[in-house]
Amino acid sequence: MLGWFSKLEDHKMMVSLCLAIFGLTTVQASSHNTAWLPRDKTFATRSIHVGEDPDYYRFGPVVLPIYMTTTFKQDAPGKPRTYKYSRDDNPTRDALEQLIASLDEGKYGLAYSSGTAAITAVAELVHDGGHVICANQVFGGTYRFFQQIASKFHNVNVTFITESYDNDQAEEVRKAILPNTKMVWFDGLSNPLMIVCDIPGISKVIKSVNPNITFVIDNTFVSPYFSRPLQLGADIVVHSLTKYINGHSDVTAGGVVTNSRALYEKLKLYQDIAGSVPSPMDCSQIIRGAKTLEVRMQQHMKNGLKVAKFLESHPNVELVVYPGVESHPQHKLAKSMWAGSSGMMSFYLNSSITNEQSADSFLTSLKVFALGQSLGGVESLAELPFKMLDDWMTQKHRYTMGVSENLIRLSVGIENHVSLLKDLKTALDALTD
Numbered sequence: 001m002l003g004w005f006s007k008l009e010d011h012k013m014m015v016s017l018c019l020a021i022f023g024l025t026t027v028q029a030s031s032h033n034t035a036w037l038p039r040d041k042t043f044a045t046r047s048i049h050v051g052e053d054p055d056y057y058r059f060g061p062v063v064l065p066i067y068m069t070t071t072f073k074q075d076a077p078g079k080p081r082t083y084k085y086s087r088d089d090n091p092t093r094d095a096l097e098q099l100i101a102s103l104d105e106g107k108y109g110l111a112y113s114s115g116t117a118a119i120t121a122v123a124e125l126v127h128d129g130g131h132v133i134c135a136n137q138v139f140g141g142t143y144r145f146f147q148q149i150a151s152k153f154h155n156v157n158v159t160f161i162t163e164s165y166d167n168d169q170a171e172e173v174r175k176a177i178l179p180n181t182k183m184v185w186f187d188g189l190s191n192p193l194m195i196v197c198d199i200p201g202i203s204k205v206i207k208s209v210n211p212n213i214t215f216v217i218d219n220t221f222v223s224p225y226f227s228r229p230l231q232l233g234a235d236i237v238v239h240s241l242t243k244y245i246n247g248h249s250d251v252t253a254g255g256v257v258t259n260s261r262a263l264y265e266k267l268k269l270y271q272d273i274a275g276s277v278p279s280p281m282d283c284s285q286i287i288r289g290a291k292t293l294e295v296r297m298q299q300h301m302k303n304g305l306k307v308a309k310f311l312e313s314h315p316n317v318e319l320v321v322y323p324g325v326e327s328h329p330q331h332k333l334a335k336s337m338w339a340g341s342s343g344m345m346s347f348y349l350n351s352s353i354t355n356e357q358s359a360d361s362f363l364t365s366l367k368v369f370a371l372g373q374s375l376g377g378v379e380s381l382a383e384l385p386f387k388m389l390d391d392w393m394t395q396k397h398r399y400t401m402g403v404s405e406n407l408i409r410l411s412v413g414i415e416n417h418v419s420l421l422k423d424l425k426t427a428l429d430a431l432t433d
Contacts, residue, residue, distance in 0.1 A: 195330070244375075
């Protein structure tokens, strides 16, 4: 589709056309659903084809060329053909931005050099005298930006509200809104306690109090395959493209999607000026990774369910928090908004048989699960949030949140589930051998 638009300056036109071509229908949330929302039958087709058009190029390449050029020849001074400088626009990055907009069923997409760069760009929409409401279990980079940068250097007032499995998130937001509130920020699924965000409920409150407040959802942990927050009431969706969308742990990048032309123009200006953009090579890698997003997410969920149910049955596990199983306190809420659950989960080792060294011993005993940070790749990862969360979180804050020494976070990959269960069983059994 790249060749259908000479400048690609209006992502709305492109995405609308693609949605019409592929027959996409909007998925609406319902609190009465007893099953996961229906899967989008056009998702795989769009993830493979949006942004690429072989007929645009002389040789008809099925795979989009990587435009590594930094500059473009102009026909006359000040008259570029389409592009002039790759920081501003690049054909490969444009294709990626079209793609991520389509995946989130949005009109406008923007790509950045990292997830944190995308977060910073969106957070920069609020300046002097503005007020931001932020959940207290968002990604550490988000928390640190609002706590250490926005509040100290940009004169932004930030209210961090407490998330839990049973509190009324919408009501907490309502109570925190001030006359100068400009933005509300939540993660669709919190880290590391897997608290599900009530996007429709919060959106309804925001729109009833002040529709000019920008509602931001970081959808990294859930992915656009299972959840599209723009359709649930969010104004902006943020992704670490490093994670599920790329899916292979070999590229660092971020993405932002919105339906608002006004927000897009502000973000585009900041992107051009700040220059935090991914290289054409990185964009190409993400485009390639996204082609298998549907099949990967299906396998992440299948493995996630098997792992969660196994952990629930093991005597050395005290509690499993995974939205995909009925034991999760917000399982019904997740099903009302999502088409499935990703491979992200946490669990507590049984406190009666563990000590300060037990979690370390468990993690270092794993052979298939790698001990490491990050998530969303094809490989399974395990980490100890108590020791591996960002430095901004004090020990007291960790305990208050429920992040104790025996809490383990898993990013379940797409390996054969038998090897994953065997790996976990061996490491768990060793705790009481």
